[in-house]
Amino acid sequence: MFEQVKMAPPDAILGLTEAFKNDTRPGKINLGVGVYKTAQNETPVLECVKRAGERVVQAETTKSYLPIPGAPEYGCYVREMLFGADSEIVQNERAVTAHTPGGTAALRVAGDLIKKSFPDASIWLSSPTWANHNGVFSAAGIETESYPYYDAANKCLALDDMMAALAQVPAGDVVLFHACCHNPTGMDPNAEQWKAIAGLAAERGFLPFVDFAYQGFGKGLEEDAAGLRAFCRAGCELIVSSSFSKNFGLYKERVGALTILADSADAAARVFSQMKRCIRRNYSNPPAHGGALVTTVLGDPELRALWEGEVKEMRDRINGMRKLFVDTLKAKGVEQDFSFITTQRGMFSFSGLNKDQVGTLREKHAIYIVGSGRINVAGMTPGNMDVLCEAIAEVL
Ligand code: LMR
DSSP states (O other): OGGGOOOOOOOTTHHHHHHHHHOOOTTOEEOOSOOOOOTTSOOOOOHHHHHHHHHHHHHOOOOOOOOTTOOHHHHHHHHHHHHOTTOHHHHTTOEEEEEESHHHHHHHHHHHHHHHHOTTOOEEEEESOOTTHHHHHHHTTOOEEEEEOEETTTTEEOHHHHHHHHTTSOTTOEEEEESSSOTTTOOOOOHHHHHHHHHHHHHHTOEEEEEEOOTTSSSOTTGGGHHHHHHHHTTOOEEEEEESTTTTTOGGGOOEEEEEEOSSHHHHHHHHHHHHHHHHHHTSSOOSHHHHHHHHHHTSHHHHHHHHHHHHHHHHHHHHHHHHHHHHHHHTTOOSOOGGGGTOOSSEEEOOOOHHHHHHHHHHHOEEOOTTSEEEGGGOOTTTHHHHHHHHHHHO
16 A cells, blocks of 8 residues: 555754755854854753743642643633733633644634635635644645735735735635744835724624734734734634744643634524534644743742743844844845845744745755745844855855
8 A cells, every 4th residue: 555655745844844854064054943042052942931941840649641632721821912901801701711732723724614614714824834734724625725925026015915915805714824924025014004904804704813923922922912913803703723832832732722712602602512522533632831830930029020031031132143144244245235124023934935945945055945035033143143144144
C-alpha cells in the first residue's frame, strides 16, 4: 500500500526550521519560524513560567484527564484577556472557551464547527495570510476565498480594496482577521479602521473570526485587543482563536484557545456542546501542563506583574531590532527606503524581498527567511545584524 504514497512538500515555515537544523555552515541565521529570541540568540523559558512551573509540579495530585474543553478556570482567564475583566460579555456568559493544543488546533476545531453548523459557508482570508490558514480550513472541508489586505507597492494596508471586497461578502460567510501583528505583513488597521470594518461586519451579516496569536507583541496587552473589542462593540457574534505560545513563550506546550461569542448565553451553550463534539473527534481533550502554567501566572498578582514586564521586554527588543535593521541597511549603503519596517508591528516584517533573493540568501549566506519575504524580526540580534544587512545589500 505505502509504495504508492508520494512525498509531500516541506512545510513553508516549519520545513525551513528542519532545513536550518541540517545546515552545517557556521554563522547561519534563522529568521523563518515566528519564535522569539533574546539578544543572545536564545528562546528562554520566561521567569514567571519557571516560578509557576515549580508550583504546578508541587500542587499536582493526579494525571487524570482534563474535561473536553480543558480546565474551566483557564477559559475564564482567556475570556478576561480577550474581552477585558469587567466586560459585560464575561459576566453574562455569552462567551464559551475551550483550551486547544495551540492556536492551530483552535483554527481546526473552529473549521470543523463551521463545516458542521454552516455547511455552505466559505471562509475569507486576507491576501496574504499565515501560510497554514488555507491548509487548515481546506482540511476541514471549507471553501476558502481571499480579500485584498496589503498594498505591496506602497507598503501599507490596501484599505479601500479591502473594504470594497468585504462589502461583497455574502451574509453567513466567515471572514478571518488577524487581531494584531498581522502575519506575515506586520500591518494592522488603526482604531478608526477597525471600527469601520466591524460596522461593515454588523451591517453585512458575515461572521468575523479573529485570530489572536500575538497579544502583547504589538502595542500592549490591552491595546492589542482593540480590533477584537471593536467587533464586540458593533454587536457582532464572533469566533476567536488565541494562543499563549508567543506571549508566554510556551511554544511546545501547545496552549491555545477557541472562544465563541454568541448573542445569548443560551446560544453560546449550544455552540459549546457542538464544539466539544468536534474536539472529542480530534484529540479528545487537551494536554494539561501549559494551561496550568498560564492559569497559575494569571491568577497570582506577583507572577502576573512579572509576566507583563517580560512581555514588554520582548516587545521592546523587537522594536529596537526594527530600528537597528533599518539603520544598518542604510549604513551598508542600501539606498532603497526600508523605513516602513519601523511602522510594522509584531514579530514579522514583510521585507519585499522576492523568491530569488530569498533563495540566494539561503544558498549563499545561510540566512533563512520564508519564501514570501517574511522576516522574523525577533530572530535578529545586535550580533547577527551586520552579517544580515551585508547579505541583503548584496542580493538587492
Ligand atoms: C509562524 O507563523 O512562524 C508561527 O505562527 C509558527 C507556525 O506554526 O507557523
